[in-house]
Amino acid sequence: MESLLLDKKLKHITNLILEKKEEFSKQKKYEEKDIQQQLEPWRVHLIQIYADSVSTNDTKNFEVLEEWGREVANLLVVLQLPLDVALEEISYYRNVIGEIIKEEAKAETFTFDAFYQVISRFNVVVDKAVHWVSKSYMTDFANKIQSARYAIDELSIPVVRITKEIGVIPLVGDLDTNRAQILMENALQHGSDYKLNWLIIDLYAVPIIDTMVADQIFKVIGALRLLGIQVVLSGIRAEIAQTMVNLGLDLADITTFSSLHQAVEYVNQAD
The missing domain is CATH 3.30.750.24 (STAS domain)
Structure with missing residues (x-):
């Protein structure tokens, strides 16, 4: 019974986050309007993943997160933005979502064990986000450098x-x-x-x-x-x-x- 009640409370937190995902995605601003517009869709996706992690412990979350990491890394490389941009975004929305989890846990009088379970699962997802973005970014960046080097070498050996x-x-x-x-x-x-x-x-x-x-x-x-x-x-x-x-x-x-x-x-x- 307690488990079902906790699941219901966690689902409520997930829905609360999802209701505000569009609003949250626009909170962090960049001077370049074009970059701002291109970052918002994957912010929404990240918030969705964060929200789902609150109420589910499904391995599919990690598969989705891995794909998200590849997409984000590719976008950063295309836009010629540093990896720090993605890491700052991940950290920023960790704090935004974390604050919601904390306030709702207080309001619903979570036990210490229940709160620890939720926040630990959430932190694992955040850590995975950092891992996949960093790994994919370095791979894409290395590939881009290799392609550029090959193009330069090819141009340096003309017929x-x-x-x-x-x-x-x-x-x-x-x-x-x-x-x-x-x-x-x-x-x-x-x-x-x-x-x-x-x-x-x-x-x-x-x-x-x-x-x-x-x-x-x-x-x-x-x-x-x-x-x-x-x-x-x-x-x-x-x-x-x-x-x-x-x-x-x-x-x-x-x-x-x-x-x-x-x-x-x-x-x-x-x-």
């Missing part, structure tokens, strides 16, 4: 079409494994799309040629040849030539030049 059948890839900076993969993808994709007969890979601005870099370049050359595209290397400085010799690299069947100008001149004559 420049100088005639209908001749293209140039001017490499700049260190060629790590990731950029080597982009070099392969861009060379094959654009070489095929442009229907190139020749592709000049200019190494003048590549500071270091080691075994890994040389191996990647040779793989690109081999793949391009399978497409019927001839490859010329330019920008072979003295130190690069010496490094290649020291590494025992066989350049016998690869045409090389010290400058891009010489390579372009050669290819124009050969084409």
